[in-house]
Amino acid sequence: MKLRYTGKTKDVYELENGNYLLEFKDDVTGVDGVFDPGANTVGLTMEGAGRAGLRLTKFFFEILKEKGIPTHYIDADIDQATMTVRPAAVFGKGLEVICRYRAVGSFLRRYGLYAQEGQHLDAFVEVTLKDDERQDPPVSEDALDMLGILSKDEYKVLKALTQQIGNVVKEELAKKGIELYDIKFEFGRVGEDKQIALIDEISGGNMRAYKDGEYIEPLELEKMFL
Amino acid sequence: MKLRYTGKTKDVYELENGNYLLEFKDDVTGVDGVFDPGANTVGLTMEGAGRAGLRLTKFFFEILKEKGIPTHYIDADIDQATMTVRPAAVFGKGLEVICRYRAVGSFLRRYGLYAQEGQHLDAFVEVTLKDDERQDPPVSEDALDMLGILSKDEYKVLKALTQQIGNVVKEELAKKGIELYDIKFEFGRVGEDKQIALIDEISGGNMRAYKDGEYIEPLELEKMFL
Numbered sequence: 398m399k400l401r402y403t404g405k406t407k408d409v410y411e412l413e414n415g416n417y418l419l420e421f422k423d424d425v426t427g428v429d430g431v432f433d434p435g436a437n438t439v440g441l442t443m444e445g446a447g448r449a450g451l452r453l454t455k456f457f458f459e460i461l462k463e464k465g466i467p468t469h470y471i472d473a474d475i476d477q478a479t480m481t482v483r484p485a486a487v488f489g490k491g492l493e494v495i496c497r498y499r500a501v502g503s504f505l506r507r508y509g510l511y512a513q514e515g516q517h518l519d520a521f522v523e524v525t526l527k528d529d530e531r532q533d534p535p536v537s538e539d540a541l542d543m544l545g546i547l548s549k550d551e552y553k554v555l556k557a558l559t560q561q562i563g564n565v566v567k568e569e570l571a572k573k574g575i576e577l578y579d580i581k582f583e584f585g586r587v588g589e590d591k592q593i594a595l596i597d598e599i600s601g602g603n604m605r606a607y608k609d610g611e612y613i614e615p616l617e618l619e620k621m622f623l
Numbered sequence: 624m625k626l627r628y629t630g631k632t633k634d635v636y637e638l639e640n641g642n643y644l645l646e647f648k649d650d651v652t653g654v655d656g657v658f659d660p661g662a663n664t665v666g667l668t669m670e671g672a673g674r675a676g677l678r679l680t681k682f683f684f685e686i687l688k689e690k691g692i693p694t695h696y697i698d699a700d701i702d703q704a705t706m707t708v709r710p711a712a713v714f715g716k717g718l719e720v721i722c723r724y725r726a727v728g729s730f731l732r733r734y735g736l737y738a739q740e741g742q743h744l745d746a747f748v749e750v751t752l753k754d755d756e757r758q759d760p761p762v763s764e765d766a767l768d769m770l771g772i773l774s775k776d777e778y779k780v781l782k783a784l785t786q787q788i789g790n791v792v793k794e795e796l797a798k799k800g801i802e803l804y805d806i807k808f809e810f811g812r813v814g815e816d817k818q819i820a821l822i823d824e825i826s827g828g829n830m831r832a833y834k835d836g837e838y839i840e841p842l843e844l845e846k847m848f849l
Contacts, residue, residue, distance in 0.1 A: 489736075489737060490737075506757065507752075507760040507762075508770060510715075510752060511715060511752075511770040512770065519769070521766070523765070526736060526737075528736045530736075531735065534733040534761075535763070536733075537749060537764070538764065539747065540734065540747070540749070543744065543745070544734060544738060545737070
């Protein structure tokens with residue numbers, strides 16, 4: 398197998414059969430040693446973070462599979478901290494799709510003139526371009542279409558899938574008394590029919606979860622949850 | 624009459640009959656003495672800039688009136704550098720609506736990974752919140768709706784009006800061999816039926832215009848144009 402890409406939190410290998418292997422690392426995004434799922438830099442390394450992220454990812458991707466929601470997931474090997482996935486083409490040079498249930502983080506930094514911290518948001522979806530140099534700018538449905546990244550029809554599918562998956566995660570967390578504030582997804586086109594499917598991961602590293610108003614660190618979330 | 628508001632480029636007075644008087648100042652927005660229609664600070668003061676802006680505004684608002692496009696305009700007094708307008712309520716704490724024909728300025732700063740400088744854009748509309756403290760963040764149709772600033776139906780009207788007015792300005796400039804790259808508008812709800820209407824001004828200070836690939840300064844534009 399060949400190393401195809403070294404990311405901030407995982408490495409990607411191409412397998413001989415055309416599928417891909419994702420190796421989850423112990424690095425998490427953040428700034429100055431503090432975890433921040435929206436950050437563009439590796440903020441800290443936490444022993445066991447890779448496997449913890451993979452356990453949650455496996456748990457959620459298997460629920461999505463049962464529900465018939467398209468993802469790139471094939472299977473996972475917790476001991477090796479690897480996940481096998483179908484090949485996917487990202488939109489443009491990559492998008493992040495955020496689903497928000499409470500006003501925190503970059504939402505509040507942008508819309509603080511109108512929103513209160515912690516205010517309920519009804520599965521609000523926004524998209525940002527993956528572009529470290531330009532601080533992942535937010536991008537509108539019209540701009541995605543005009544820039545040739547995503548058609549208007551594809552945007553509708555993307556938004557609906559985001560809310561559907563966000564709600565699945567929210568409900569699963571709620572069963573453990575944990576509240577989801579926001580979650581960040583990546584999508585791509587998978588298979589010969591280029592179906593829009595969830596890719597990457599669903600772990601503590603890309604969500605903000607709270608219990609009794611207290612923020613739960615990614616590693617802690619995995620322990621509480623599984 | 625009472626001074627109601629002191630803005631970066633104009634002062635606003637309330638008249639006894641309930642209408643408003645806008646006094647155009649000689650200040651234009653920019654940074655470090657260089658004009659920038661997107662800037663949040665007064666960059667320089669140019670003798671005659673107020674009257675020049677008002678002349679262009681009068682010219683365009685009267686064309687819009689003829690075409691039946693709603694604005695807050697009643698009349699203008701060039702000598703006094705004042706314009707009388709109907710009262711208008713802005714959306715939320717104010718929006719800026721940009722119509723783009725070429726990729727320059729903040730569009731390029733955000734989407735430079737996908738767009739070439741000067742690339743043609745087909746009357747592309749984007750909205751930003753007027754919020755100096757948060758650098759006028761871009762805001763999506765969904766966010767405007769969720770924050771209670773503008774409904775989805777109102778957004779459709781706003782976008783269509785923006786493109787219609789942008790195209791009027793673009794055509795008028797083209798008659799003089801001038802090309803419009805982008806233009807920024809403000810809208811509000813005017814009259815008892817709260818009709819969405821163009822407010823503020825249409826002048827060199829809120830557009831980027833080029834002749835033979837050379838940028839035209841706001842004061843120069845007024846001279847070339849009228």
